[in-house]
Amino acid sequence: MLSAPESQPTESVMSNRYRQPTKAYNNRDFLESKEARPLRILSEYMEPEQRFATYRVDDTIVFMGSARLKPRDEAEAALHKAEAGEGEIDVETARHDLEMSTYYETARDLAYRLTLWSKQLDANEKRFVVCTGGGPGVMEAANRGASEARGMNIGLSISLPQEQHENPYVTRELGFEFHYFFMRKFWFTYLAKGIVFFPGGFGTLDELFEMLTLLQTEKIRKHMPIVLFGSDFWKSVVNFDALVRYGTIDARDVELVKITDSVDEAYTFLTQALTEYALPKPGAYL
Numbered sequence: 001m002l003s004a005p006e007s008q009p010t011e012s013v014m015s016n017r018y019r020q021p022t023k024a025y026n027n028r029d030f031l032e033s034k035e036a037r038p039l040r041i042l043s044e045y046m047e048p049e050q051r052f053a054t055y056r057v058d059d060t061i062v063f064m065g066s067a068r069l070k071p072r073d074e075a076e077a078a079l080h081k082a083e084a085g086e087g088e089i090d091v092e093t094a095r096h097d098l099e100m101s102t103y104y105e106t107a108r109d110l111a112y113r114l115t116l117w118s119k120q121l122d123a124n125e126k127r128f129v130v131c132t133g134g135g136p137g138v139m140e141a142a143n144r145g146a147s148e149a150r151g152m153n154i155g156l157s158i159s160l161p162q163e164q165h166e167n168p169y170v171t172r173e174l175g176f177e178f179h180y181f182f183m184r185k186f187w188f189t190y191l192a193k194g195i196v197f198f199p200g201g202f203g204t205l206d207e208l209f210e211m212l213t214l215l216q217t218e219k220i221r222k223h224m225p226i227v228l229f230g231s232d233f234w235k236s237v238v239n240f241d242a243l244v245r246y247g248t249i250d251a252r253d254v255e256l257v258k259i260t261d262s263v264d265e266a267y268t269f270l271t272q273a274l275t276e277y278a279l280p281k282p283g284a285y286l
Helices: 011-017 034-054 072-083 091-119 138-148 181-191 202-216 231-237 240-245 251-256 263-277
Strands: 060-064 129-132 153-158 175-178 192-197 226-229 258-260
Touching: 034 175, 034 181, 060 091, 060 138, 060 202, 072 091, 091 129, 091 138, 091 226, 091 263, 129 138, 138 153, 153 181, 175 181, 181 192, 181 202, 192 202, 192 263, 202 226, 202 251, 226 263, 231 258, 240 251, 258 263
Parallel strands: 060 129, 060 192, 129 153, 153 175, 192 226, 226 258
Antiparallel strands: none
């Protein structure tokens, strides 16, 4: 008796059998693995570099400060609600928020003025573009001021466990989100020609002292004007005179920063330094 012929593979079985393997650069499991960490780090260097080149961004003025500061109108509205017993915060906190909103408005004003100044320098290159961490508070204020001056501005945001969104004033083409803090810090530092620090917390202090360390040790050799805005805050939080007195820094190290409460003074200090050290002199070889 003849046996029945073996059934032939169906078309679907054949297609599964000869399915195309996944290319390494499309393999998400691999790209998110420990072994691919060098690729992810390199991506956070190369992709921003390509984008900055595309939009002809040569250098930046970086704004650092607390993410907790509010615009004046928002702080005033919160105080009115608190005084009426309707707010989500108590009156004392609301009054403090209103007092601190001065720094939000100051950052907004300074970024606006610096952006207007920078736009007059070069019709092709984007010089001294306002750059922030892309979040709320002082970062939002600076991006907002630059946007109101119709200038491109940068947001170097970071992914955090707490949900955080880029503020709406960052130029869409120049909004970034980093995974690695050190790559984000690299881009803050590499393009910066001047930095303004407003009152802030651990993150702001971390960025300030890393920048001062790099300048003190001459790992950064370019001239870097640094403004600490808010003399009461900075003189109470960082006692530079005590560091000199204890001999842990030199007296000349204190000259690395300019402490002020004046937008005019900060603007003049930054624009004069940038003109002197970061712009080509007439007739200079480029």
